[in-house]
Amino acid sequence: MMARVFVPYALRKYANGAEEVDMPADTLGELIDNLEAAYPGMKRHLVVDGAIKPGLAAVVGHTATRRGLLQKLENDVEVHFITAISGGRS
């Protein structure tokens, strides 16, 4: 599967300034590992203790996933990492 990742603004510096990147992966966890392999330094901003970083929401398609890193990805699906409903650091 090939996902279309919208790179969070703060992490674009790891992706040579790219707003979007295409990344092969079958799950969200695999996607983040592949992002880290391609753009070292990105993963620590997305994953903490083996789960999506608290305060961050991963949107797969239209909605925030409830499956975390196990979320399966369909071909051409959009993936966004946005600040969760809670807002900033808490």
Place this chain on the structure above:
Amino acid sequence: MVATFEPKTDYKVIGTRPIRHDGYDKVTGRAIYGADLTLPGLIWGVCVRSPHAHANIKSIDTSAAEAMDGVFAVITGADMPEAPDKLVDLGEGNVNFKWASNKLMAGDKVVYRGHPVAAVAAVDRYTAEEAARKVVVEYEVLKAVTNVVDALAPGAPIVLEDLVGDDLGEDVTNTNMAEHIRHEFGDVEGAMASAAHTIEREYNMQMVHQGYIEPHNATAVWDEEDRIKIWTSTQGAFTARTQIAGILQVDVSKVKVTPLEIGGGFGGKIPVYFEPIAAILSKKSRRPVKMVMERVAVFETTGPTPGGRMIIKLGADANGKLVAATADIWFEAGANPGAVIGPAAMCVYAPYEIPNTRIDCWDVVVNKPKTAAYRAPGSPQVAFAMESAVEELCQEAGWDSMQFRIDNSSREGTRRGDGVLFSKIGMEEVLEAAKNSDHWNAPLGDPPAGKKRGRGMANGYWFNIGLKSSVNLAVNSDGTVMLIEGSTDIGGTRVSMAMHVAEVLGIGAHEVRPSVVDTESVGYTDVTGGSRTTYATGYACWIAANNLVDELKKRVAILWDISEDDVEFSDGVFSSKAESEKTIDFKELAGKLADLGGPAISTGSVDLESAGDGFGLHIVDIDIDTETGKTDVVRYTAIQDVGTAIHPSYVEGQLQGGAVQGIGWALNEEYYMEEDGSMANSSFLDYRMPTSLDLPPIDTILVEVPNPLHPYGVRGVGETPICPPIPAVANAINDAVGIRLYNTPMNAGSIMKALSK
């Protein structure tokens, strides 16, 4: 894959208006709230609170209080377990146990006025209050910062010395900025430069409170087996349990939370305040401890919604199409990090399709109470800025603002400001309904002598959440069904949950008896908030009811000695596929269950994504007295895509309640802060919320665009309606007297000041 459903219209129960199951208990006063609770041996707890908004604690002497007759326990920050610096999701909001613990009881520093520095438990409330007055605290008073501009100024007093802020992914220290996020898509500068019309405006808003009538309360028993029982007024018993266990550093299984009736919450009763303190007092005194908050403390110490500063810039081409937008948003977090900047970014451009956008948001710590969720947290603020700017852009360009909203409306496939694509939404249908509404097409009419009349409108948006819910069902022998749920009932959800079950089972809503239970009597359920309960808990009810039908088919198969695959169910009647004349209805079957395998029960649980994006538009007519600046709302209509209205009366009530709170926010409400960080208006006498005497009836138009993600098409509805009122009122003021107000509240003083220029 997410399940999707085709819209239906041929409902028997959905869409009707049965009387709520808890109605008689509520109106007769029989319902049990936290202040009503009593237990054998109950004693009272009260807090000793800081009179300063920002101060170091040099010493605390509790000896005189401890020596008083009738005093059983005195605690300070030294009695609080050391909570970890760990962020945990609460559904609508999250909690960092370290900050949450520090918020409840100060360590060596107070960071907001009213910050507890000690707590006392005594034989009765008056003895506890007298003992609290005997606690001697020596402070070193520090300069307070109470707004985002002062907090970010060079050399500003630092509220939290150990705060590490996140500036676009980079750590920063010695700062009051907890977080800075940005969303940017497209060529914003290029598109803005090419725009035929641009507008840039700054807006400032004051902090406001949810204003729930029932104050916070908690009763706690810490028993001999180190099990902690809590009775409290909360929007989520399970999330309260998570917070209590995290702050007290015990396993969640050691904590049992019983939610009592709740007299309003609006997001403000998701955080815990008294619960851990009452528990520690109980442990120390070995007695049940009850605490009920005073109104002043509710205002000064429990989560309001952020005030802040916003700068919006819009660019449109010569044909009236938006081409670019930027938003800079600074929100007050209160005394701990965590302002709702993420939702603000999600919502600011949501009603519009704009190809090039940038949003910058800052979460700023100030010496005020830690903010909490309040009905569409973050969205009303940005709606005020965005919808005021849209109206002013249209005025300057000479465009009809209703047509402008239609021409630029978001739709399926529109990208939100944070980049996420909308699926099926109802913004265009709402605009169409508004344009065709009686209110929009009615003449404005003449105001009374000495007044000027104006009309305004504005859009609003909330994304609505799904999350976790659990329910249990059990059939009684008389054909009724017990419904056990974990969602606290704030706005009539007992009846809407019962209706979900009744529709499936083909029985009446009052033949389902709903009960809201404690954390040991049902599976995990997230908060009643985020406009999720009718959607998610209703979905769980639908699953449980269908599971119950499957179970009952097995019993019918026993009764008729046929395969359960040969049993059909429709409209409350089971029948044999092979012999259609062989039927038995739900009630008759219930009476036979004792001989057909015994009790029939079922469960349902969900963990859902979005509850469907919610869009609304409000229209308001106002009269302004040009001698006093007093504003009277004379007509108001709230229009909203509600998906499917399960119980239309309560959907209408949500729209009306949101509108009223938004009108209060627009015209009157504010935390009026003194320079020393104290709140000058911490009572309902001085903090002026609108009542039924202040407003006309609020008309509603329910636009039903069924949500394909819910079996009955439900969308969340409770939060969207607080978003449009503030800009709608601002636009109406402009229409009436020609002034444009950029700050809230837009009270009589502000209007007179602007008129005098």
